[in-house]
Amino acid sequence: MELVQDVAEDIEEANTDKVRLQQMIINLLSNAIKFTESGTITVTARSEKGNQSAATPTHDSRSPSEALAQEGPHDLRI
Amino acid sequence: MDEASDFERILSLLTESLKTVDLTFDGCEIDVLGEPVENPTMEMFEQTGFKYKTYRLDPTGTVAPRSYNVAAPFPIVIEQTVERFIAGEPWQGTSEGQAIVEVPAGAYGRLRLTASERDSFTEDEVVTLREFADAVALGYARYLDIRDIQQQSELKSAFFASTVHEIRTPMNAIKGFTNLLLRRLENLADRQKENLEKVDQASDHLLSIVNDLLDLSKIEAGQMDITPGKFGVAEMVDLCVSTVSPLVG
Numbered sequence: 001m002e003l004v005q006d007v008a009e010d011i012e013e014a015n016t017d018k019v020r021l022q023q024m025i026i027n028l029l030s031n032a033i034k035f036t037e038s039g040t041i042t043v044t045a046r047s048e049k050g051n052q053s054a055a056t057p058t059h060d061s062r063s064p065s066e067a068l069a070q071e072g073p074h075d076l077r078i
Numbered sequence: 079m080d081e082a083s084d085f086e087r088i089l090s091l092l093t094e095s096l097k098t099v100d101l102t103f104d105g106c107e108i109d110v111l112g113e114p115v116e117n118p119t120m121e122m123f124e125q126t127g128f129k130y131k132t133y134r135l136d137p138t139g140t141v142a143p144r145s146y147n148v149a150a151p152f153p154i155v156i157e158q159t160v161e162r163f164i165a166g167e168p169w170q171g172t173s174e175g176q177a178i179v180e181v182p183a184g185a186y187g188r189l190r191l192t193a194s195e196r197d198s199f200t201e202d203e204v205v206t207l208r209e210f211a212d213a214v215a216l217g218y219a220r221y222l223d224i225r226d227i228q229q230q231s232e233l234k235s236a237f238f239a240s241t242v243h244e245i246r247t248p249m250n251a252i253k254g255f256t257n258l259l260l261r262r263l264e265n266l267a268d269r270q271k272e273n274l275e276k277v278d279q280a281s282d283h284l285l286s287i288v289n290d291l292l293d294l295s296k297i298e299a300g301q302m303d304i305t306p307g308k309f310g311v312a313e314m315v316d317l318c319v320s321t322v323s324p325l326v327g
Contacts, residue, residue: 001326007311007312011312012311013308015308018314021314022317026322030322033322043315043319045311045315
């Protein structure tokens with residue numbers, strides 16, 4: 001199993017609760033590691049296009065249970 | 079929360095629903111009689127009359143306590159009506175030229191309609207009013223059930239939060255004194271040092287579980303504080319990945 005970082009070079013500063021966001025990412029990652037038998041876990045970070053006020057959080061259109069029930073690679077976004 | 083305000087709450091629901099139901103009781107006044115004495119008997123009625131809290135349903139939708147400790151329902155009651163009243167059944171009668179009908183609303187009170195321009199209510203009207211009062215009583219019973227469950231759940235959450243907090247206090251002592259030993263005693267044998275480090279790691283782990291549980295309590299209580307600030311995303315992602323990378327087997 002491999003853990004890969006894919007952080008965009010032009011990524012901007014974030015303005016939110018750092019401790020809580022960190023907590024979320026670490027929890028997601030440790031779950032991903034726990035439930036992945038083989039393959040790659042990629043952490044991607046990039047800035048959404050558009051100005052700050054127009055930027056909306058992207059999310060998977062499926063419900064979390066639907067997304068997790070599927071076989072094969074998963075794509076979770078926060 | 080006292081009984082009266084509960085009752086007033088259900089009464090405003092009742093008023094709201096009265097607006098949506100065509101009861102065709104034009105020109106009627108509606109009173110809701112709450113909390114009659116328990117298990118009324120004919121003797122009690124003869125001696126004291128029944129004691130009520132009475133509420134008047136205002137057509138605008140507000141509910142106001144009208145009077146307390148009203149005695150007998152009204153002075154002229156034929157005996158059959160008193161019996162029906164005691165049995166908790168719908169009944170109707172006439173008092174001072176006003177037609178009166180009263181139906182029980184479960185164990186929570188009675189619904190009374192007074193009409194000054196009529197002699198009596200039809201059988202159909204009594205049935206409709208009774209069904210309506212039953213529905214309201216059922217709704218009130220469910221409301222009370224849900225409120226009880228919510229209260230129990232809140233109590234458990236509060237107990238949970240304080241217990242978790244109690245666990246954290248001794249944990250800090252274990253963690254602190256382990257660190258002290260590791261720092262102060264340079265001549266520890268390797269084996270001892272290794273064991274102490276395991277204690278240290280285990281208490282870190284336990285402390286993080288306890289902190290997560292405390293966070294859960296805070297979220298449940300709506301007291302999770304968010305402290306926004308600007309920070310570099312790349313550094314944070316790096317930190318997260320290096321935190322979890324020991325888990326990758």
